[in-house]
Amino acid sequence: ARQGLPEVIYGTGKTAAEIAAIARTLLRHNTGPVLATRVDGDTAAAVLAEVAAAAVPGSTYDASARLLLWRPAAPIGFAVVVAAAGTADQPVAREAAAIAAAVGLTVTTVTDVGVAGLHRLLAEQDRLRAADTVIVVAGMEGALASAIGGLVACPVVAVPTSTGYGAGLEGITALLAMHASCAAGITVVNIDSGFGAAMAAFRLSRVVNRSTT
Amino acid sequence: ARQGLPEVIYGTGKTAAEIAAIARTLLRHNTGPVLATRVDGDTAAAVLAEVAAAAVPGSTYDASARLLLWRPAAPIGFAVVVAAAGTADQPVAREAAAIAAAVGLTVTTVTDVGVAGLHRLLAEQDRLRAADTVIVVAGMEGALASAIGGLVACPVVAVPTSTGYGAGLEGITALLAMHASCAAGITVVNIDSGFGAAMAAFRLSRVVNRSTT
Amino acid sequence: ARQGLPEVIYGTGKTAAEIAAIARTLLRHNTGPVLATRVDGDTAAAVLAEVAAAAVPGSTYDASARLLLWRPAAPIGFAVVVAAAGTADQPVAREAAAIAAAVGLTVTTVTDVGVAGLHRLLAEQDRLRAADTVIVVAGMEGALASAIGGLVACPVVAVPTSTGYGAGLEGITALLAMHASCAAGITVVNIDSGFGAAMAAFRLSRVVNRSTT
Amino acid sequence: ARQGLPEVIYGTGKTAAEIAAIARTLLRHNTGPVLATRVDGDTAAAVLAEVAAAAVPGSTYDASARLLLWRPAAPIGFAVVVAAAGTADQPVAREAAAIAAAVGLTVTTVTDVGVAGLHRLLAEQDRLRAADTVIVVAGMEGALASAIGGLVACPVVAVPTSTGYGAGLEGITALLAMHASCAAGITVVNIDSGFGAAMAAFRLSRVVNRSTT
Amino acid sequence: ARQGLPEVIYGTGKTAAEIAAIARTLLRHNTGPVLATRVDGDTAAAVLAEVAAAAVPGSTYDASARLLLWRPAAPIGFAVVVAAAGTADQPVAREAAAIAAAVGLTVTTVTDVGVAGLHRLLAEQDRLRAADTVIVVAGMEGALASAIGGLVACPVVAVPTSTGYGAGLEGITALLAMHASCAAGITVVNIDSGFGAAMAAFRLSRVVNRSTT
Amino acid sequence: ARQGLPEVIYGTGKTAAEIAAIARTLLRHNTGPVLATRVDGDTAAAVLAEVAAAAVPGSTYDASARLLLWRPAAPIGFAVVVAAAGTADQPVAREAAAIAAAVGLTVTTVTDVGVAGLHRLLAEQDRLRAADTVIVVAGMEGALASAIGGLVACPVVAVPTSTGYGAGLEGITALLAMHASCAAGITVVNIDSGFGAAMAAFRLSRVVNRSTT
Amino acid sequence: ARQGLPEVIYGTGKTAAEIAAIARTLLRHNTGPVLATRVDGDTAAAVLAEVAAAAVPGSTYDASARLLLWRPAAPIGFAVVVAAAGTADQPVAREAAAIAAAVGLTVTTVTDVGVAGLHRLLAEQDRLRAADTVIVVAGMEGALASAIGGLVACPVVAVPTSTGYGAGLEGITALLAMHASCAAGITVVNIDSGFGAAMAAFRLSRVVNRSTT
Amino acid sequence: ARQGLPEVIYGTGKTAAEIAAIARTLLRHNTGPVLATRVDGDTAAAVLAEVAAAAVPGSTYDASARLLLWRPAAPIGFAVVVAAAGTADQPVAREAAAIAAAVGLTVTTVTDVGVAGLHRLLAEQDRLRAADTVIVVAGMEGALASAIGGLVACPVVAVPTSTGYGAGLEGITALLAMHASCAAGITVVNIDSGFGAAMAAFRLSRVVNRSTT
Ligand SMILES: Nc1ncnc2c1ncn2[C@@H]1O[C@H](COP(=O)(O)O)[C@@H](O)[C@H]1O
Ligand SMILES: Nc1ncnc2c1ncn2[C@@H]1O[C@H](COP(=O)(O)O)[C@@H](O)[C@H]1O
Ligand SMILES: Nc1ncnc2c1ncn2[C@@H]1O[C@H](COP(=O)(O)O)[C@@H](O)[C@H]1O
Ligand SMILES: Nc1ncnc2c1ncn2[C@@H]1O[C@H](COP(=O)(O)O)[C@@H](O)[C@H]1O
Ligand SMILES: [Mg+2]
Ligand SMILES: [Mg+2]
Ligand SMILES: [Mg+2]
Ligand SMILES: [Mg+2]
Ligand SMILES: [Mg+2]
Ligand SMILES: [Mg+2]
Ligand SMILES: [Mg+2]
Ligand SMILES: [Mg+2]
Secondary structure: OOOOOOEEEEOOOOOHHHHHHHHHHHHHHOOOOEEEEOOOHHHHHHHHHHHHHOOOOOOEEEOOOOEEEEOOOOOOOOEEEEEEOOHHHHHHHHHHHHHHHHOOOEEEEEEOOOHHHHHHHHOOHHHHHOOOEEEEEEOOOOHHHHHHHHHOOOOEEEEEOOOOOHHHHHHHHHHHHHHOOOOOOOEEOOOOOHHHHHHHHHHHHHHHHHHHO | OOOOOOEEEEOOOOOHHHHHHHHHHHHHHOOOOEEEEOOOHHHHHHHHHHHHHOOOOOOEEEOOOOEEEEOOOOOOOOEEEEEEOOHHHHHHHHHHHHHHHHOOOEEEEEEOOOHHHHHHHHOOHHHHHOOOEEEEEEOOOOHHHHHHHHHOOOOEEEEEOOOOOHHHHHHHHHHHHHHOOOOOOOEEOOOOOHHHHHHHHHHHHHHHHHHHO | OOOOOOEEEEOOOOOHHHHHHHHHHHHHHOOOOEEEEOOOHHHHHHHHHHHHHOOOOOOEEEOOOOEEEEOOOOOOOOEEEEEEOOHHHHHHHHHHHHHHHHOOOEEEEEEOOOHHHHHHHHOOHHHHHOOOEEEEEEOOOOHHHHHHHHHOOOOEEEEEOOOOOHHHHHHHHHHHHHHOOOOOOOEEOOOOOHHHHHHHHHHHHHHHHHHHO | OOOOOOEEEEOOOOOHHHHHHHHHHHHHHOOOOEEEEOOOHHHHHHHHHHHHHOOOOOOEEEOOOOEEEEOOOOOOOOEEEEEEOOHHHHHHHHHHHHHHHHOOOEEEEEEOOOHHHHHHHHOOHHHHHOOOEEEEEEOOOOHHHHHHHHHOOOOEEEEEOOOOOHHHHHHHHHHHHHHOOOOOOOEEOOOOOHHHHHHHHHHHHHHHHHHHO | OOOOOOEEEEOOOOOHHHHHHHHHHHHHHOOOOEEEEOOOHHHHHHHHHHHHHOOOOOOEEEOOOOEEEEOOOOOOOOEEEEEEOOHHHHHHHHHHHHHHHHOOOEEEEEEOOOHHHHHHHHOOHHHHHOOOEEEEEEOOOOOHHHHHHHHOOOOEEEEEOOOOOHHHHHHHHHHHHHHOOOOOOOEEOOOOOHHHHHHHHHHHHHHHHHHHO | OOOOOOEEEEOOOOOHHHHHHHHHHHHHHOOOOEEEEOOOHHHHHHHHHHHHHOOOOOOEEEOOOOEEEEOOOOOOOOEEEEEEOOHHHHHHHHHHHHHHHHOOOEEEEEEOOOHHHHHHHHOOHHHHHOOOEEEEEEOOOOHHHHHHHHHOOOOEEEEEOOOOOHHHHHHHHHHHHHHOOOOOOOEEOOOOOHHHHHHHHHHHHHHHHHHHO | OOOOOOEEEEOOOOOHHHHHHHHHHHHHHOOOOEEEEOOOHHHHHHHHHHHHHOOOOOOEEEOOOOEEEEOOOOOOOOEEEEEEOOHHHHHHHHHHHHHHHHOOOEEEEEEOOOHHHHHHHHOOHHHHHOOOEEEEEEOOOOHHHHHHHHHOOOOEEEEEOOOOOHHHHHHHHHHHHHHOOOOOOOEEOOOOOHHHHHHHHHHHHHHHHHHHO | OOOOOOEEEEOOOOOHHHHHHHHHHHHHHOOOOEEEEOOOHHHHHHHHHHHHHOOOOOOEEEOOOOEEEEOOOOOOOOEEEEEEOOHHHHHHHHHHHHHHHHOOOEEEEEEOOOHHHHHHHHOOHHHHHOOOEEEEEEOOOOHHHHHHHHHOOOOEEEEEOOOOOHHHHHHHHHHHHHHOOOOOOOEEOOOOOHHHHHHHHHHHHHHHHHHHO
């Protein structure tokens, strides 16, 4: 890993053979977790077959997160809450949660907390406030990021999603809205990038670790 | 008034003489309220002087709303709440409130209820629920429209504002976000158009009046 | 229903099993209408089979509107006219009409009244003027909303559609044009959102009901 | 004139001295009309003084059209109607009308015929139908082009204007909407380009002239 | 035909049965040409079979133009040149040419005259100058419209096409570029709208006919 | 402060009297730092005069950051490096640095490290790697965020700036580019929002403090 | 070849028969290289079969570059380095490299040198500095162009690619970012246009040849 | 100079004192030319006064190019033609020409060669073909780049300008159109960046020099 981040293979557009080859190399050259994102079920099965042939233990595939994983990290005691606005945001929330867990963070998930139902959101206040970092996954108008940004004082990483239709502009509207948010100090990653949010949370966890040891 | 709507002169780009001339004509040809929007203080003074010379009574100028008004309508008992997210949204909220009042609606105003401070918003729930229509004025990410849309069952008319900077895109982001909102059945008018929202509320009030008489 | 609005399941991206499960829950926990939008024929058949297994009566599927419906509301005497500009706007008009009817509104439909054929539009004036609310469904340049906004004094809810090609920008042009409309007080919902327009009309109907009882 | 079109100087960004110099050259090298567009009053006075010094007769300045003109063409009997939607569209309508007249077309003007007031528009039907070409000047949603395109069978040249605010996007919305128009065979020129529309009409007039002689 | 334009059915999204039904009605209610655009080969065969069953003579299908045609108009002696920049622009050029011919215009075609090969373009000057109207079909940067606008004095109708990739933005770049053109008085229709250009030419031809008879 | 964040007044569009009134209220109701951003020199002098009249000690104005400050927080031992690409990015960098310092963070600044001069950037590696968080301020193409994201493992908060011209699109290009960055886990705030970046860093510092105490 | 550039057929949307016909004509009318770009494997096989039938020797198909080639040019001693940021940029890099080689340039390739891994990029400095021209192929944020522009003094031609998702906007973000680059004098070609970059390099090579002979 | 390029100060937003200070440093630390771009007349006078005080000889200010220059380079025998489409493009053309000359290139200028006047353009063919590089400066639709790209085989660097109005979108249309150009191998720099084009030409000149010595 270049500067201390975990090794993550971007699966889109790669064949099973290509993913397997990269994975084998990474597994050999370092000792930390190795991940491959955006891998569909058939490709995953083929990759696991090939890499297993090379006798690498402890690998799993998480279909809902589309994540292939070898050698997950041990938990380091950093609490991440992944909050998702609606059903359609689940795949991105799953990607964020699975990657964060794979790199050693402790993840809990809060779902169906869109701002059009404030009371359900407020019912989750205590869980949100206990987090070291909240990852907010929301499409459409992305308002959930502002609302949660106002409820907690810890870092908030917002992931706009490409759900919805029409004026949602495939996630561009949510991305811009999250930047224009009236809640101070929330930050934003790329559209649908559960990966980016998990990596941002991992960077945060390292600062805490550094300062406590 | 064409099809029963009040007569409203659009002040932008018109001289005091032009506004005065149109106002005099409108005042002569019908008996309802006459308004001129987006009129600055100097122009307003000049218009009032001219039209007064023509002996027209009952005129006022509201500087915060930039509204010139002659012959306001009598109240018809339709309750509008104008809710504004932040300080910067005040001029548009003022325009909406002043025009709505001028055409006979009963207006109350709720301010500083951005979604980053949910508890202040929730403290206004009862006032919002008592409304026949809520006009939501919000810039930046426009999330307030979604939140209020989830709190009330009456019509919600959202006005995106051009406040903020950068990713707010002069109100385009708020307009798109309000359309992509997860709250069902909220409707949207043009950026900064307090006028449009007030007219939409007026149209609503007429249906109620029709059905009760 | 959260704040008094009907329960509506958004079908896009959900399996028949998921829709059926949500529908069963909603049917059990309240007594009003339950709807599922954007459901294709095969999915609808599967859902109906499953939910029927749970012995829920009175369900129908409207293929042209792509709507699944259980327990339609009784008519409440609020008249909605759905006016559609062209042939290509029919699916969205059907969605608006079917949902509005399902929640208790009285719907009539006016079609093929694009502004390039003004005399056909003017021939419908009386029907339009009798409405409590007009829903205007129009793609391409969206001009029908302005024309109807000038003909009636009741609320006008405009639905831009993604029909057409090139400069229509998948409905963005119609959406922007409707907002820039020269007709005062018309409001707009998201592109292709027959659902949003029907819900907006439902919100209006509730104010009338409230004030008459 | 290159290929038979009149000589027109684009005034924006040029000094009086530069305009005068170009005008003198053009007046010397051909015998037709010479025009300078987008010239403000002060510059016009200075240009007229300078060019007059060179003893060029028959020049005028039209302040409302911001047009400087030398040697207007004799009328060739081609009837253009310039129809403008609203007050704010007047400057562009004036530019179109003045240039068209300067190059020999017979111009009449129809104003305040926005589609939100269809009856005023229909009252002008006969005048519109008598035209050889209609130039439609309209901002905001640009719907007037569609409506007139449906009323007449002659060429319709649409000029989007940058009037209005917010969703009008400085004329981009009207330009796109006019292209997406449901009226067949209308054509469009650049935003605010009264000049472009007048030149398009001039091109049309030449075909008629050619075929009749 | 509404105001004297030919009847044209827009085939996209319509079944053979729907097209046939509309065609039969139009053929019965007037005596001029009837067209259906954007019809693929299979649909066309089915439509022709059905309408022939109703004993309507003289129908043809032009596969390269995707045009179905009944009762073409007799030639009226108005010369249109369709000039296309590149190979990829052919389908749109074919649509323009076939529709123009169907409604009675005399069409010739000039191809492979992009501005990157000026000498081939200049070699066509005489044919271009003999036209009553030139329709320019060009994608990518749309520069051909400017070049031809500078070569001829007759009306020029530009059709941007959605050919190319990347910065061409599916025709938006060509559309904008044609509007920003430095050639005076060229007009533009919607992206890929050979139909719109042919109808614009037809409108022109009627003025000439009117003035010569 | 709502949920533990410092109180910050947004100065744009507010008069000195308005800022002073809000500041006085905030100073009275809590004991932490109070800031006002985007305040020009004249306004600042007037505010300081007024608030001083109310006997509030310890206030300063930082002209380069346009920041008014009362009761700065004591340092909490969290190291922030603000890295700015070019001269034009200085005002935003100054805002970020001044606000971060005001709320108790320890700030150092690295300037003139654009990616077109990699060796100057690499010369700063040790200082960057010692940070708990790096704030990257960069306009134009925003590439500095990617480069630094690859050099350090701590959190990176990127601030796109509106510097440059043409294709920079007032900061939109940098904002989009930072989101599309090939460096994993960097996060982004609004264009020119030194404030947003400082608040994001403050949120981080709180997690560290929490876990160490 | 028109003005001395090689003949290149654009394969997209052409049948094997069409490509073969054009190739045969070009091969007959000149003696230089003939290329066809964006040709898939099946089409290529068919073309080669047909053209071979016409007895043309020396043809090859490069599947990774999707390039068909006849009569490659002899090397002229002009050194091009093609540098690609990531795995996903390979197809475009291959197209650039294969076309450049086909027209006589000497090509070497540098891969996996994204700016998030500066040390790998710096390790290639000597090879980059030995180039007569560097072609930089990079998607996402396009930062590699700026970094290399700062390392070398020779011409840099940047090719934005449509790789990535979300805020990358299919290559538009990289294109705009490369134009806004802080590195002086780099130039840009269309998104994914390995062809355009190779042709730009060929133009450069001709100037060198001209001045040395 | 970093990697062999001349030192150029970007004047926008800098005071005379700041420019003078940077210039003095650069003049002291190297022996090549030093330039400051985008400097208005008053600032230039002040800078020259200050730097002259430091006894630096050979400085000039070119008002039409807004360029301050010290120690121009000796001519290296590389011929650049700057071709500008219209009058409004002159300031950018002047910037390109003056900077290119300052760094040692031999510059000639061709003006008023827009594609709407092809014969004037063709009259310049010989001068264009004699160039080692052509810089094309064009706004509006940017078509001149395509036309010249088809006339010459040497490198063509296109500079889109922000001239024109409406659909020109402040130069974005020209930039996109130049990228979508049908002429092979032309490259593009940022909007209005005469500087970028001159630097690109300088990079080209260095390759020629290297290969000839
Ligand atoms: N889902 C993802 N989205 C964006 N970037 C990713 C994703 N997964 C992995 N990456 C990045 O892609 C890089 C590897 O790209 P590649 O060499 O194409 O596999 C890794 O270093 C990650 O930074
Ligand atoms: N603030 C406003 N925003 C948008 N439209 C307005 C506004 N005020 C008045 N109008 C509309 O402008 C029309 C009058 O325009 P005019 O003839 O230019 O005064 C009225 O019929 C109103 O519909
Ligand atoms: N290719 C086409 N592009 C755009 N509009 C068309 C096209 N073909 C027909 N039309 C228009 O579509 C209208 C008929 O639409 P429809 O009722 O959906 O068949 C006609 O009146 C034409 O104006
Ligand atoms: N007119 C210009 N447009 C764009 N970049 C420029 C211009 N003039 C100078 N530059 C660049 O700006 C850098 C210096 O920026 P600065 O440090 O702000 O003076 C130089 O290295 C040039 O690359
Ligand atoms: Mg959401
Ligand atoms: Mg707001
Ligand atoms: Mg329509
Ligand atoms: Mg208008
Ligand atoms: Mg083309
Ligand atoms: Mg920068
Ligand atoms: Mg890249
Ligand atoms: Mg130009």
